[in-house]
Amino acid sequence: MKICFVMYPWNKVEPEKDTTMRLIKECTDRGFEVSYLTTSDISISKGSVIGKCRKLIFTETEDCVEFYHTMQFETAIKNLTDFDMIFMRSDPPVDPLLLNMLEMIEDQVFFVNKPSGLRKANNKIYAASFDDGKESIVPQTLITRDIDLIKEFVEENKFDKFIIKPLDGMGGKGVVLFQANDIGNLSAIADFYINHAGKPQPIICQNYIEGAEKGDVRAIVINGEPIGAIMRVPAKGDHRSNISAGGSAVKHDLTEHEMDLCRQMGKRLVKDGIFFTGIDLINGKMVELNVVSPGGIVPHNNVNGNLDIQKQIVSMLLETYEEFK
Structure with a gap:
């Protein structure tokens, strides 16, 4: 079986704690041919989705850190439909242009996860769509560029505490906790998140869940x-x-x-x-x-x-x- 990982650059891997590295090693342990490439390595040529793929040439070892550090690569341009399975493991958010390219072949290669699915679910809007207003699955959630709407949302629902966070954050970055009586301080922080990119960006306001x-x-x-x-x-x-x-x-x-x-x-x-x-x-x-x-x-x-x-x-x-x- 031939497997390709679309991921971050190899020199950015932290092998002591990296999930992708465990998946890669498990695939090689099973005798699969494993390659990797980054998102910038993918192109379209003559109607085909191709990539500069680095096939792993590795040393047999039980230790995942040693596995990473002793790795060598054989680089070649390949048609991505030559692979049986493609693991999508790049850092969020995913480039929409990349998804456009990969969607061309998602019916020919098994993706984990499918590009069309990532298009739907790779941001926090998808998660917010599970909000039924009753907090059965998710806490009450507002996604907006309107600071006044955030204030109304907090006051109408009588939140004791709430959080705001950027729509494209990861790893807990940018999550700010507010007390309801601190709502007067909301405008400055929300304005920063909304306008820091040069044009208004939506942010998330969410009820704080006790515990x-x-x-x-x-x-x-x-x-x-x-x-x-x-x-x-x-x-x-x-x-x-x-x-x-x-x-x-x-x-x-x-x-x-x-x-x-x-x-x-x-x-x-x-x-x-x-x-x-x-x-x-x-x-x-x-x-x-x-x-x-x-x-x-x-x-x-x-x-x-x-x-x-x-x-x-x-x-x-x-x-x-x-x-x-």
Whole structure:
């Protein structure tokens, strides 16, 4: 089997904690031919989607860090339809032009995740579409460029606390927590987020879910089925639980409610071609959906005694690939 990873540059990988590296190594351990390329390596020539692909020439080793550091590559221009499976693992947000290119071949190659699905789900608007106004799945959410509308939203719903965050943020960056009585300070921060790019950008305002100060749950969902989770605990003095923001991971067994919520969302995700997802939960509600380059494998393995969840991930995705064929 030939597998290609569309990812960030190799020299940007942090092998001690990188999820993509665990997936790559699992694929090579199974004897698959594995290549990688970056988003800037993809082109269209004579109606075909091609890429400057780097095939991995690796040393047999059990250690993933050594695997990374001893890697060598064989570079060639390839038609991307020569691959059986393409893993989309670039950092969000995804370039719409790249999605346009890859959508040309998504019926010919099995993508994790499908370009058309990423177009729908690679931003926080998709996650907000699960808001039913009753907080059954997600906290009440407003996406807007209008600061006055944010104030009205907070006051009408009588939020004690709320957060605002950029639409294209990742890793907890840019998440600001407000007390309702601090709403007078909202304008300056919201104005910065809305106008910092030179033209007005939407931002997210969301009800603060009680219990967030204790951390959140990152559920790993494959083919719509939750297969593992960790609890991410914020660093002292920080409201963000993201591990990249200093949070730490502890073992967590998903509750029946959390399992049901993930499966409920999973049905729609799979229908949209999203087979590998990280769903973040607080107090039984989804607060973040990660579809472009979901992480969490290394902390999951660490807190669960090196269960190597990447083996289950790849096995389940191979089952879906067989259905795709």
